[in-house]
Amino acid sequence: MIHVDGVSFGYSSNKLLFENLSLKLHPGNIYGLLGKNGAGKSSLLRNIAGLLYPIAGRIEIDGREPRKRQPSFLQDFFLIPEEIHLPSVTVEKYIETLSPFYPNFDESQFRKYLREFDMPEGNKITDLSYGQKKKVLISFGLATNTKHLIMDEPTNGLDIPSKSQFRKVVSSALDPHRIILISTHQVRDLDNLIDSIIILDDSKILVHHSLDEISEKLRFTTLVTAEDDNRVLYSEPSLKGYTVVMENWEQEESRVDLERLFNAVMNNPARIRKIFHRP
Amino acid sequence: MNQVFSFQRYWLLLKLDFAENGRRNALIFGVLFGLMLIMMSPVIDYRKFGFDPIVFHVLAYFMITFCTSLFTSLVFDKYASSNTGINAILIPASQTEKYLAALAANLTFATALIALYVGMHIWFVEILEKEMPGIINKKFHPSFIQLLVYTFFLIQSVCFLGSIYFKKAAYIKTATVFFSALIVFSLINRTYVRNFTNEDPSVSAVPFGQWNVMGRNSIFLIEYSQSTFLLIKIFLVFFVLALWYIAFVRLKEKEI
Numbered sequence: 001m002i003h004v005d006g007v008s009f010g011y012s013s014n015k016l017l018f019e020n021l022s023l024k025l026h027p028g029n030i031y032g033l034l035g036k037n038g039a040g041k042s043s044l045l046r047n048i049a050g051l052l053y054p055i056a057g058r059i060e061i062d063g064r065e066p067r068k069r070q071p072s073f074l075q076d077f078f079l080i081p082e083e084i085h086l087p088s089v090t091v092e093k094y095i096e097t098l099s100p101f102y103p104n105f106d107e108s109q110f111r112k113y114l115r116e117f118d119m120p121e122g123n124k125i126t127d128l129s130y131g132q133k134k135k136v137l138i139s140f141g142l143a144t145n146t147k148h149l150i151m152d153e154p155t156n157g158l159d160i161p162s163k164s165q166f167r168k169v170v171s172s173a174l175d176p177h178r179i180i181l182i183s184t185h186q187v188r189d190l191d192n193l194i195d196s197i198i199i200l201d202d203s204k205i206l207v208h209h210s211l212d213e214i215s216e217k218l219r220f221t222t223l224v225t226a227e228d229d230n231r232v233l234y235s236e237p238s239l240k241g242y243t244v245v246m247e248n249w250e251q252e253e254s255r256v257d258l259e260r261l262f263n264a265v266m267n268n269p270a271r272i273r274k275i276f277h278r279p
Numbered sequence: 280m281n282q283v284f285s286f287q288r289y290w291l292l293l294k295l296d297f298a299e300n301g302r303r304n305a306l307i308f309g310v311l312f313g314l315m316l317i318m319m320s321p322v323i324d325y326r327k328f329g330f331d332p333i334v335f336h337v338l339a340y341f342m343i344t345f346c347t348s349l350f351t352s353l354v355f356d357k358y359a360s361s362n363t364g365i366n367a368i369l370i371p372a373s374q375t376e377k378y379l380a381a382l383a384a385n386l387t388f389a390t391a392l393i394a395l396y397v398g399m400h401i402w403f404v405e406i407l408e409k410e411m412p413g414i415i416n417k418k419f420h421p422s423f424i425q426l427l428v429y430t431f432f433l434i435q436s437v438c439f440l441g442s443i444y445f446k447k448a449a450y451i452k453t454a455t456v457f458f459s460a461l462i463v464f465s466l467i468n469r470t471y472v473r474n475f476t477n478e479d480p481s482v483s484a485v486p487f488g489q490w491n492v493m494g495r496n497s498i499f500l501i502e503y504s505q506s507t508f509l510l511i512k513i514f515l516v517f518f519v520l521a522l523w524y525i526a527f528v529r530l531k532e533k534e535i
Contacts, residue, residue: 051365053534067534070282074371085362087299097298100291101371 001026002048002148002179007057009040009047017043018203020057027147028176029210032194033183034262039200041183042082045152048181049079061148075102078146082153084137088126091136104145113139113169117162131157138166142173149173151182155189167193187258197258199265206269209276211256217275218264219248220257233271234264247275284379288372292380295370304350304388311346311392315339315399322403322417323410333417336400343396344431347389351438352450354385358535359446368535377535378527382439389435393428400424422502426488429515436522443529487511 002025010016017040025031035041046052048059050066050073059066064073086094091114099105114121117135125133134157141149155163171193174180184190197214199207207214218233226235226242231249235242245257245264265272318339321332357363358377370377404418419427434457441453468486476482484490490501503511 049365049369051368069368069374071285071288071371071373071376072280072282074369077369079365079369081365083362085366088302089298093298097291097295098370101288 001062002181003058003060004044004048005058005060007047007054007059009043009052009054011043013055016055016203018200021203021205022057023198023205023208025179025181027179028174029196030170030174030180030182030194031196031198032190032258033181033198033200034187034190034258035183035185035200036266037185040203041185041200042152044200045079045150045181045183049077049150051079076147078102078141078144078149080134080137080141080149080151080154082156084134086125086133086137088124090122090124092122094125094136095140098140099144102144102146106143106145109145109173110139110143113142113173116169117165131159131162134158135162138169142169145178147178149178149180151180153184153186154182155184155186163189167191187262191258194258197261199262201266201269206265206272207261207276213276214256214261215248215254216251217248218254218256218261219246219250219252220244220254220260221246221252233268234260236260236263283373284375289376289379292370292372292376293383296380296384300384304384307346307350308388308392311343312395314342315396318342319399319403323406325407325411325414325417331417333404336403336419340396340427340431343392344434347392347431348434348438349450350388351385351435352442352453354381354439355443355530355535374531374535375527378530382523385435385439389432393431397424397428422508425512429512432519433515436519440522440526440529443526443533443535487515 002023004021004023007021008016008019009021010018021044033041033044043052047054048061048066050059050069053067061073061077064070066073066077089097095105095107095110099107099110114135117139119132119135119139123132125136128136134154138151138154141151155166158166166189170180170182182190182194194211196210197207198205209217220243222238222240222243223229223232223235223246224241226232226244229244229246231246232244233247234245237243243257243260245260248254318335321328321335325332357367367377372380400419404416407417408414437457438450438453441456442449445452464486468484472482472484472490481493482490483493489503492499492501502508
């Protein structure tokens with residue numbers, strides 16, 4: 001479990017990126033961390049990875065402190081950063097030299113993921129495009145079978161077919177012991193992939209719920225008119241009227257639309273907080 | 280699991296470093312070898328030159344010392360660079376292992392290069408002696424070779440520390456500190472020698488080196504006793520070890 005407990009962090013003590021932030025991430029879930037540019041998503045991930053240290057509060061991952069970066073912790077933790085760097089070697093050499101650091105690395109899985117990403121074989125990593133390098137790193141990260149896999153903007157640089165391949169590959173790599181945390185500002189890339197969502201804005205967590213909880217409280221639908229309906233949190237014009245996010249008083253089922261949910265949360269943070277904290 | 284040091288993880292780090300940088304290092308080594316060959320081989324054809332080409336052997340020494348110091352100053356670059364830092368820091372190995380792997384890679388390169396230099400010097404001079412029997416011995420005195428080797432490693436260890444001690448422009452800052460310290464130390468040494476010799480201007484000395492007493496037509500060399508010289512060498516070895524240790528402490532302070 002990843003436990004962030006009352007964490008405050010900022011690059012200067014006068015301006016905090018997030019303050020008294022708490023969350024618990026449980027194994028067997030794929031979490032989506034959403035937020036606007038500059039909201040502090042990457043900084044939060046780096047705090048979790050032990051690359052940055054909180055000003056206050058504590059982070060624990062399965063009872064270990066990431067900031068100590070002990071080998072036993074790092075063997076079970078993999079971070080795919082936004083800006084990737086891979087050495088100038090062949091893919092074969094890359095796995096030959098790096099995979100022994102990860103005791104649960106599975107080469108057949110790695111090759112399977114590469115095939116699913118339509119990656120050419122035997123290439124030198126420097127000869128690959130940025131998107132292809134990202135696919136190598138994502139495949140490697142997934143094949144390490146670490147208990148904690150964190151991806152920072154993993155879909156940046158991937159073309160449209162690759163984004164759906166990404167969703168397929170990542171969802172197949174989840175197991176009951178693993179936590180996958182994906183940060184992105186491209187909300188649609190996580191459609192049909194994540195099962196829980198964390199929205200970070202203005203140094204606070206506005207939403208930290210499973211999609212089931214969200215669809216229980218909110219309804220995503222289309223209305224002919226949205227102006228006089230006080231259930232509506234967010235609306236945008238569409239061909240059939242208005243696509244809306246509204247309070248789900250009738251307990252009707254609907255599919256969570258991440259992009260509209262994100263806009264609704266950004267437009268009505270106080271109301272969202274009230275809805276989700278209502279008993 | 281041992282969280283501080285494991286031979287298996289250390290070996291993996293060395294293999295990783297070799298895979299990532301082996302080719303680049305071999306290329307640099309090859310270029311330096313070529314340059315040394317160009318600079319040091321003319322001594323064989325001693326007669327062609329209007330001056331003593333052994334001077335190029337000294338210049339070759341300065342060249343490899345400078346180039347290796349540049350190489351050394353980049354030893355922790357992969358941990359400091361924003362591109363490579365995250366990957367390098369998150370490799371499942373301890374700080375001690377990462378530090379020792381960087382040191383080993385650097386020492387392998389530096390030792391191979393200085394050994395090659397000394398070997399080439401002896402080899403070329405022996406060829407010359409075979410070609411021209413009776414020529415004045417051009418081979419460096421063993422104590423001078425020792426001085427060159429000690430100075431080489433001293434400079435490398437200073438650069439090794441500088442590479443982790445300074446955040447920006449590490450090489451320039453290291454060089455500034457090194458040369459400043461060298462000047463101060465030389466001045467202190469000079470004052471010390473002058474005090475001993477009643478300000479006699481005909482006596483000069485470099486730190487840890489022999490004293491040169493210039494007569495009218497000759498130079499007398501006053502060397503340290505063997506035991507004192509041994510102590511100086513031991514001191515230098517400890518000094519180098521201390522610099523490596525400070526580099527390790529600094530690495531821990533920076534929480535790399």
